[in-house]
Amino acid sequence: MKKWCLLLLTGVLMVMNGPLMAQCSLCTKTAQQLGEGPAKGLNNGILMLALTPLAIIGFLAFRWWRSNKEA
Template identity: 75%
Template sequence: MMICFLVSTGANAQCSICTKTAQQLGEKPAKALNSGIVYLALTPLAILGIVGFRWYRSNKDLL
């Protein structure tokens, strides 16, 4: 599972509207759009990681 996060590959847009929008924006705004998408995806994962770590740390004596 963790290997999926370590391997980076090129990706295409999920829908044709996103592709057309990114093409029309140009290179610099398209990179900002991609960065925003990554930021929005990583925020919930970071929250889950913090909650999971705190749960593990508080319950490691029970395991």
């Protein structure tokens, strides 16, 4: 139970770690032309798209670690 709570807490802290700049140079120029509100939405969309592969890699790493720990 403690492991799941720690994992959940780590995930929440990773998502809520403040404003991040996750834009390439082309997206930054586009966001500057859009204005403040749409630029924040674009940045959030980029972060959400990056979250899925990271979550899959984290899940696979966890399963690999758990299977090697029990062996």
